[in-house]
Amino acid sequence: MQGCNRSQKIAICTVGLPARGKTYISRKLNRYFNWLGYKSRVFINGNYRREICGTECNSQFFDPHNETAQKARSDCAKMALQDLIQFLKNGGDVGILDGTNITRERRLQIESDLKQSFNGIQTLWIESICNDSKVIQNNIRLTKINNPDYCNVNSDEATIDFLNRIKMYEQIYETITDDENLSYIKTINVGADIIVHQVYGFLLSKIVSFIMNLHTYPRPIYLSRHGESQYNVDDRVGGDSDLSELGEMYADKLADFFFKEFPTKETKNEIIFFTSTMRRAIHTSDVVASKLDIQPLQLKTLDEINVGICDGMTYTEIAQKFPSDFQERKINKLGYRYPRGESYLDLISRIEPVIFEIERSRQPVMIIAHQAILRCLYAYFHQNEIPEVPTLDIPLHCVIKLTPAAYFCDEKRVLINPQTGEISIKEEYVQEFVRSKSKQKSFIDL
């Protein structure tokens, strides 16, 4: 549906005390928009402050009575906003301003600056409120201790200083009220309670649905292709071929792998299991299903990309029969649509409901599907750039386990030898601590 309503610029601003998940929400939304095809970017007030004022700012810096610090912070905030406006002027579609913005005065200023810069810009304010001290402590532990502000401080000191910083902000916190005349969404206690005020429009309505489904439960997502199929062996595209002998062996070994991953009956029953309606995926899933005694849901939305008139051909045959299409696809694999078939962009649009379902789920998710489909799903959770999608490496006979964490996604690849059952594992834990220390840029550079 991204074809609709591209003309309007959108600015989203966060509101809330520190450690309320504003950056988490901004990043998630940013990911979602970019994945849907909108040019979107996050502008983090905190990063501007770090660059300009340095990172040795303890909680005193945030005292509302500290005039010099206040001026400095206000200047930084203005710069972030200016950059956002510039981004929108230079072709951006969605700008996200990630900052505390806890006073009416600040909000009204930002709203007025935005409305003046663009005719017809849509602005949306997202306030994150949290009264659950456990959640806040957890947030601090997960994301603040590794923050560049505390790189020379031990974690206990860091926590105390950060809690003091929050107290500074609390002194002047003014929650959004209706008379400020802003379109806003308030999310309270991680989406348990949501208030929506004057939010209209295609994209803004989608944002509400998206935020409703966000949570911070760290559940794993398992992605695997079906076992090797007949068409894989013949190097053909499309079709609805069945598994080859090797493919069947993979299905067995895959079932064994999952059997070990989910040892108890309770864990097994929790699994959300999706597959497509194509033979090769169904047969692979059936083997896993019967070993674990669970039922997969067959979704047509997970069917492999439709290759239209090229169905059943090898790449060589396509190159011979349709040379200009073959060239076109090489140049623009993302946007190229097979005649009577689909493009990767169509695929991304098609699987959006599945993305929502996975985001919403707080239980482990298992998906057995196809290469193009998994490229799209993987790219969304792993936060790859869209142009990379058609060339991502999703090999046969490999289980990819993704565990979305605060700002990034941990990945574990389990390559299973279908004949011997031998397993080799490649892990990629995102070391936020290492990243933030060595490359300060990375924090700004979202």
Added chain:
Amino acid sequence: MQELGKQQKMVIGMVGLPARGKTYISRKICRYLNWMGFKSKVFNIGNYRRQICGTDCNSNFFDPGNKDASKARDECALLALNDMINYLRNEGDVSLYDGTNTTKQRRKLIMETLQQKFSEVQVFWVESICNDEDVILRNIQLTKLNNPDYVGKSSDEATQDFQQRIEQYTKVYEPIDMDENISFIKIIDIGNDIMIYNIQGFLQSKLVSYLMNLHIYPRPIYLSRHGESQYNVGHKVGGDSDLTQTGLMYAKQLGKYFVQELEGNRNIKMITSTMQRALRTSNEVCELLGIEYYSLKALDEINPGICDGLTYQQIADKFPQDYEERKMNKLTYRYPRGESYLDVISRVEQIIFEIERSRLPVIVIAHQAILRCLYAYFHEHEVPEIPKLNIPLHQVIKLVPAAYYCKETRIKIDPMTGHWEIQDEATIKKVKSFLDL
């Protein structure tokens, strides 16, 4: 995706003063759920009250101090509740409990009764709050004055009595509070403000998205197939054929129709598929109107898989078993390597949201199976009827949503002469809708 919601039965309870759109909302939700494949039914407490206590109840009947009347009304509420539970036990997936349910006590009673009699059910509350006097007055005029309660009374008398009835309810009204510990959505001033609390599960999540897109702007929706295509002439299914001469002429006449119909208003939204025949038709219309269209793959015709390019006769010869299967169950039958009508419904859901959301007139130029699904949604047809609905070529279907139903007008356009023939189905619908709640 609807399989995900099948796991649990659900009760949706409405809350709100009279004339706040509760019945409108419950009917919309019921329509949406049935269309999506969840068997749903609305249980309107007012109807039970009318059946049991008669229709000669003036506002004093609703005085909270009137002990006999209160007792009678409580009984009606429980009767409706019982019928609702039976429906869920037997064939239903979702029941809508359409009543005012304005006190904490009543809501508590319902939650406790459900817990006792049918504990596996999920309960979700929808509260409609409206403070805009104009909207309330309009609601009363549109839907209450024709209510059986006021047969034989003048509209001024009826309005006054109804407003008094509202006052009776207002005396005891307690909006939903978070400490009642229930999942709810509050819709305030037709979506100006929305509050969501404790939403759980696939279906509740979908419903909230759906409800956020509702409004009461009476904008028209125009549905038309592409002009006659080569494959239409050859009686073949599928394909991506172009328009015939006749089809092209229809496209031009269609453009002329819209020029006249829209009377200079170009603030409209036009969507079409990615198939040649629809694109060409849309092109012709847009050139005349001077607007742009959006081409969406979601509107592409049903995919007939391996039967693509064959005539029905050829399908019967080549795949006799499939041919029989499709005849018996046209709704669920999926063409091998293709789609079923159920797949199309799933695919087209996002379009429904788009159309619901739009406050501008919408023009959809698409294909037979697609339009059958869209039309069935707006016109409240039973899902099994969808594959047989009559959506002929060279005809525009104009739907204008009214209080509880859709006013339909069909405009047959002759491609050669450009002559229009208008068929108005409005009146028949009106009588049916009220009793049929």
